[in-house]
Amino acid sequence: MNTTNSAALFQKACQVIPGGVNSPVRACKSVGCDPLFVAKAQGSTVTDADGNEFIDFVGSWPMILGHGHPEVIKAIQEALPNGTSFGAPTASEVEMAELVCDSVPSIEKVRFVSSGTEATMSAIRLARGYTGRNMVIKFDGCYHGHADSFLVKAGSGVATLGIPGSPGVPDDIVKNTLSIPYNNIEVLEKTLRDATLDIACVIIEPVAGNMGVIVPDMAFLQKLRDLTTELDIVLIFDEVITGFRLALGGAQERFNIMPDLTCLGKIIGGGLPVGAYGGKKEIMDNIAPDGPVYQAGTLSGNPLAMAAGLAMLKIVRTPGFYQELEEKSDRFVERLVEIGAKASVPTVLNRIGSMMTCFFTDTPVTDFDSAMQANTDSYGRHFRHMLASGFWLAPSQFEALFISAAHTPEQLEQALAAIETSLTKLSEV
Structure with missing residues (x-):
């Protein structure tokens, strides 16, 4: 994946913006890479400054309809x-x-x-x-x-x-x-x-x-x-x-x-x-x-x-909007749980509605202390695997993954396949 333009922008940003970013998590320090700079977004995808397109599971946190509705x-x-x-x-x-x-x-x-x-x-x-x-x-x-x-x-x-x-x-x-x-x-x-x-x-x-x-x-x-x-x-x-x-x-x-x-x-x-x-x-x-x-x-x-x-x-507020989003999320999570159960890498999935987090841990996550037991190195490797496969996740173990109304069944299937591959690679480390 070519990231020449993002790398140049980050280098310039570091000269005039603390850490090169205007919100700390964006620096991607906890996932072991430099940030990609976004040029545009539409529906369920974002495109970076080098023209790489990613299916987006962050959605700038508010984009329940997807980008650019x-x-x-x-x-x-x-x-x-x-x-x-x-x-x-x-x-x-x-x-x-x-x-x-x-x-x-x-x-x-x-x-x-x-x-x-x-x-x-x-x-x-x-x-x-x-x-x-x-x-x-x-x-x-x-x-x-x-x-x-x-x-x-x-x-x-x-x-x-x-x-x-x-x-x-x-x-x-x-x-x-x-x-x-x-x-x-x-x-x-x-x-x-x-x-x-x-x-x-x-x-x-x-x-x-x-x-x-x-x-x-x-x-x-x-x-x-x-x-x-x-x-x-x-x-x-x-x-x-x-x-x-x-x-x-x-x-x-x-x-x-x-x-x-x-x-x-x-x-x-x-x-x-x-x-x-x-x-x-x-x-x-x-x-x-x-x-x-x-x-x-x-x-x-x-x-x-x-x-x-x-x-x-x-x-x-359109009738059926939340029911459709819930059903889409249900189908995704059902498959995700199956993938997690088969993986050699311990994971715990916490989810409600269209927001969820996959913690890299083998114990239930119910509070701050148990969340802090998650393996952030494993999450960082997973983040990089998914990014290389064309999927945009939050650059932190301690953020959520969001499904929007814009995500298609085909995109969610692609994401599940990429997650399964990523967990397999993690088990081989």
């Missing part, structure tokens, strides 16, 4: 001549808010921002302002963006690079964040019942997607909801990944467990930068200008992002 592109094109940013309200914001509130069961009011990180940091500020308390409880391996308060035992790139936290985050800020084990009911109850902690909120990925996919124990998730209700603690679901992916109403609809606040991103921008947080009216009414909790952003509700997001949400 005609209706999304059309919506952006129609909005573009009217301007790219106004710093003023627009009709599309109202329509988008109505769609979000109508789709996500727990959201009565919503505020748009420009990223998932903005959504989560704004949600915890709101929870603190609403309760008058300071402490935030999160879970080991759950990643909620790069705001100071969250870089404690975080997942995603922090886990990929083996970084425990981050320099530049003052102890005075981190002291108000406590991270506890995911899926551990005993520690959960002991922590939330500790009256000395002054807990304002608990934030959780209802399905962890940033230490690899880890599905919650339903007793754990229900206990979390019961305890936070009993103790008047605000429960925040970070559905930046799961929102509009696991169901129209996200993980909360799928599990029928309702948070007080929900954070959204990725899919609702149709591929453009956007985030949102929303929830109960009585909490949301504390945001300025209605209340004293301040949050603002010039690009919040950006007209191009709203146009793309509206087009995206209207398509996923």
Whole structure:
């Protein structure tokens, strides 16, 4: 595979961009290669700067429809001549808010921002302002963006690079964040019942997607909801990944467990930068200008992002959309499990809906500690095998694989054949 242009671009990028990339995992350090630079994407494929085409199982994380969906592109094109940013309200914001509130069961009011990180940091500020308390409880391996308060035992790139936290985050800020084990009911109850902690909120990925996919124990998730209700603690679901992916109403609809606040991103921008947080009216009414909790952003509700997001949400609301995606994913995973069972290389597949992670380990992966036991060297070799075979996977063991509406049965069969070959090669090492 010729990668001359990507190599030259990476060399130039390293001179002017830290690490040559604008998000750490993209550097591909954990999978033992240099990054390929993408030139274009369409449907379920991406093409790099050297013209190599790959079937894409990352999808920039939000692309549930695939890249460049005609209706999304059309919506952006129609909005573009009217301007790219106004710093003023627009009709599309109202329509988008109505769609979000109508789709996500727990959201009565919503505020748009420009990223998932903005959504989560704004949600915890709101929870603190609403309760008058300071402490935030999160879970080991759950990643909620790069705001100071969250870089404690975080997942995603922090886990990929083996970084425990981050320099530049003052102890005075981190002291108000406590991270506890995911899926551990005993520690959960002991922590939330500790009256000395002054807990304002608990934030959780209802399905962890940033230490690899880890599905919650339903007793754990229900206990979390019961305890936070009993103790008047605000429960925040970070559905930046799961929102509009696991169901129209996200993980909360799928599990029928309702948070007080929900954070959204990725899919609702149709591929453009956007985030949102929303929830109960009585909490949301504390945001300025209605209340004293301040949050603002010039690009919040950006007209191009709203146009793309509206087009995206209207398509996923089509009857049968999620059933078709689920059935496609079911067929793929059924075959994948068979391949994994026959392989000499130990693997554990965690999956829900159209998101999944294959961990290179022989023990169940149920939390951050067990995820960290996965063999990242094996994943790196698997990544390189798959890339050479024409398949684009996340450059980290601790990210998810996504199936989109654009993936065809033929492409999924090709991927399964490549995975089987890759696992065979790994067993020969």
